[in-house]
Amino acid sequence: MLKTFSATSLLLAVTLMAHPQSAPASFDPAAKVFRLDGGGVSYVFGVNPRGELQQLYWGGRVGAADAFPAAAPLREWASFDNSYNNTPQEYAGWGAGLFAEPALKVSFADGNRDLVLHYQSHTATANGLNVVLKDVAREIYVTLHYAIDPESGILARSATIQNRESQPVTVEQAAAAAWSLPPAHYTLNYLTGRWAGEWTLTQEAIHPGARVIESRRGSTGHQANPWFAVTAGEPDEDHGEVWFGALGWSGSWRITVEQDQLDEVRVTGGFNPFDFGYVLHPGESLETPIFYGGYSPNGLGGASRLLHRFELEHILPRTASTAGQAFPKPRPVIYNSWEATEFHVSEAGQMALAEKAAALGIDRFVMDDGWFGQRKDDHAGLGDWYVNPEKFPHGLKPLIDKVHALGMDFGLWVEPEMVNPDSDLYRKHPDWVLNFPGRPRTEQRNQLVLNLARPDVHDYVLGFLDKLLNENDIAFLKWDYNRNWSEPGWDQLPAAEQKRVYVEFTRNLYAILAELRRRHPNVEIESCSGGGGRVDLGIMRYTDEVWPSDNTDPFDRLAMQDGFTYAYTPQIMMAWVTDSPHWFNKRTTSLAYRMLSSMQGSLGIGANIANWTPDEAATAKRLIAAYHQVQPTIVQGDLYRLISPRNGSEFSATQTVRPDKNQSVVFAFIHSTQEGRGFPRLKLKGLDPAAEYALSSIEGKPRAGTPAQASGAWWMSHGLDMDDDFRGDFQAAAFRLDRK
Numbered sequence: 001m002l003k004t005f006s007a008t009s010l011l012l013a014v015t016l017m018a019h020p021q022s023a024p025a026s027f028d029p030a031a032k033v034f035r036l037d038g039g040g041v042s043y044v045f046g047v048n049p050r051g052e053l054q055q056l057y058w059g060g061r062v063g064a065a066d067a068f069p070a071a072a073p074l075r076e077w078a079s080f081d082n083s084y085n086n087t088p089q090e091y092a093g094w095g096a097g098l099f100a101e102p103a104l105k106v107s108f109a110d111g112n113r114d115l116v117l118h119y120q121s122h123t124a125t126a127n128g129l130n131v132v133l134k135d136v137a138r139e140i141y142v143t144l145h146y147a148i149d150p151e152s153g154i155l156a157r158s159a160t161i162q163n164r165e166s167q168p169v170t171v172e173q174a175a176a177a178a179w180s181l182p183p184a185h186y187t188l189n190y191l192t193g194r195w196a197g198e199w200t201l202t203q204e205a206i207h208p209g210a211r212v213i214e215s216r217r218g219s220t221g222h223q224a225n226p227w228f229a230v231t232a233g234e235p236d237e238d239h240g241e242v243w244f245g246a247l248g249w250s251g252s253w254r255i256t257v258e259q260d261q262l263d264e265v266r267v268t269g270g271f272n273p274f275d276f277g278y279v280l281h282p283g284e285s286l287e288t289p290i291f292y293g294g295y296s297p298n299g300l301g302g303a304s305r306l307l308h309r310f311e312l313e314h315i316l317p318r319t320a321s322t323a324g325q326a327f328p329k330p331r332p333v334i335y336n337s338w339e340a341t342e343f344h345v346s347e348a349g350q351m352a353l354a355e356k357a358a359a360l361g362i363d364r365f366v367m368d369d370g371w372f373g374q375r376k377d378d379h380a381g382l383g384d385w386y387v388n389p390e391k392f393p394h395g396l397k398p399l400i401d402k403v404h405a406l407g408m409d410f411g412l413w414v415e416p417e418m419v420n421p422d423s424d425l426y427r428k429h430p431d432w433v434l435n436f437p438g439r440p441r442t443e444q445r446n447q448l449v450l451n452l453a454r455p456d457v458h459d460y461v462l463g464f465l466d467k468l469l470n471e472n473d474i475a476f477l478k479w480d481y482n483r484n485w486s487e488p489g490w491d492q493l494p495a496a497e498q499k500r501v502y503v504e505f506t507r508n509l510y511a512i513l514a515e516l517r518r519r520h521p522n523v524e525i526e527s528c529s530g531g532g533g534r535v536d537l538g539i540m541r542y543t544d545e546v547w548p549s550d551n552t553d554p555f556d557r558l559a560m561q562d563g564f565t566y567a568y569t570p571q572i573m574m575a576w577v578t579d580s581p582h583w584f585n586k587r588t589t590s591l592a593y594r595m596l597s598s599m600q601g602s603l604g605i606g607a608n609i610a611n612w613t614p615d616e617a618a619t620a621k622r623l624i625a626a627y628h629q630v631q632p633t634i635v636q637g638d639l640y641r642l643i644s645p646r647n648g649s650e651f652s653a654t655q656t657v658r659p660d661k662n663q664s665v666v667f668a669f670i671h672s673t674q675e676g677r678g679f680p681r682l683k684l685k686g687l688d689p690a691a692e693y694a695l696s697s698i699e700g701k702p703r704a705g706t707p708a709q710a711s712g713a714w715w716m717s718h719g720l721d722m723d724d725d726f727r728g729d730f731q732a733a734a735f736r737l738d739r740k
């Protein structure tokens, strides 16, 4: 039986109908239809006659006066599939013969596991709605949160599940949201990888059945990333409809993309139900992560431009000095000592590198692993966060003072959630790690994972980081996380409750990051996990940048950077120039090629600059200066992937355009010229057709055969030609276009 709508709902409907353009959410009480409008997007769902919340539409924005008919459940297909199973629900409980992926599955104390959620009430919020559902018989309440960004039309959806029964209830599966699409030919785009090989764009037709992308590892993972894009038909950079989404969660997660027997597609994502079980005592609630979702009619390029802008404006944190600004500030150009010195850091050695770095025009000097405890290699020291007295007999202050005197700020590597068994911390608190009593403790990189879900571990980690930041003038932390979970026990809790670790670990991680930022409002943080193992919209709320991969090979990076930008803004994509031949692929490339590859993102230098020739130092200095001039355009502009480096492409090219269209930057790369083939003419995008733009080379090579100035229309219609001598192996070129 459908519950009657409350007086507040009717009032809300009347208020919203009086200002249809200004309200992000509206409700039609006659048809019982909710509608969210933002940017070029409308999202619509209704209460069907059974009382279920049924998705009606997600796509291009429809007319303000367009009325959606009331939700009507899909029919029973046969005696095998009832209407509950076939109807696309906003948040389906597992019960009543549901065989599709449920949003929520619970077990009650008496053994009942049937859950059917019906609409109860709703309230308006500043930028959306809260809709309350309740089980048909039991006191389980689910509040669905909807917020829509008025500019991008990106929705933020999550759920709060509350137990008002008198007995505990175990949540066995909880999604943040389910998204539905009507029958059509679709392609799924998602990101896969491995350590040192992250960010592969994987594309496949959606077929009947389910494709599961997930992490069971306790953190986001290198192997799959919680982002998806579903394209109508074949994927295209510039054309066609795209529905995309990203989960804001850095623990175990799962996204299930399912085409059911009636060809409808449902994308359900949230906590990974594998080994999951969250006991809700009477009165307790569980809040899911947020699942963001957007729509673009302009291909995968259009989708990523919306997402980049949304991340810059609404996800990434601000420091005290950038509070209230539309975008965070572009990342300082860093020097990082890791590939130069590995664990062999010392006061004198780091000071010498700092001098070299300052001479190149570096903004931030970062000392990596090796400075603390008894850390000579990766066998010892993690957990003991005191400054190693042999390597730094006077503490960090002399080095930090030196770095400041050279005009740079100072950053430091930490790996707070980890411990080596060979450490004072582990000797004192062997019970602090994730473990099952009496079982082996599997080490990876000779380390174990501290159980951050424990309040004492939370306090220890927050305490030492706070002390480190209080005692030293540190502008930046590179926060690393170099293994995944094993034996994820939490033996402080009763057996039935130990699986809470999947939620509380990640929540405590966020809480520590948030509290550190509150106490040290100008500190910036990088999320690193042996490269790109912890990159998602959850961690991005608390960290300013990420380390996409330990693989810094400049050619491999082109494809990784291409893949990365489908989901994440180049602003957070740190990219270091390292030594050649490269340690991983043994590939030899010129410094200019390495520099230009890294300049596609947020530039850093990670080479052993002590060994650079004066010529190399001069090249790097010149290109860092050139980069500084155009950096906001590159990392915060609208990105067009002109030629993809994927699938063995001989060429690749990207272009970014400042939001005001006053400047654009173009990068072009050749893998290896074959049969003397010239570089394809690049038809630029996103410029103001009526404006005049002057073209200049960023790497300082005068280029013939292209006008020095032409209209936006010329660059977009005729295109940009490379020099005929732009041929060879691992060649790179970069241009800027400035509005006259």
Ligand code: GLA
Pocket (backbone or CB within 6 Å): 338, 368, 369, 413, 480, 482, 528, 529, 530, 531, 547, 549, 550
């Ligand atoms: C990880 C990081 C590297 C470096 C090392 C230090 O692998 O990704 O950049 O910091 O740890 O041990």
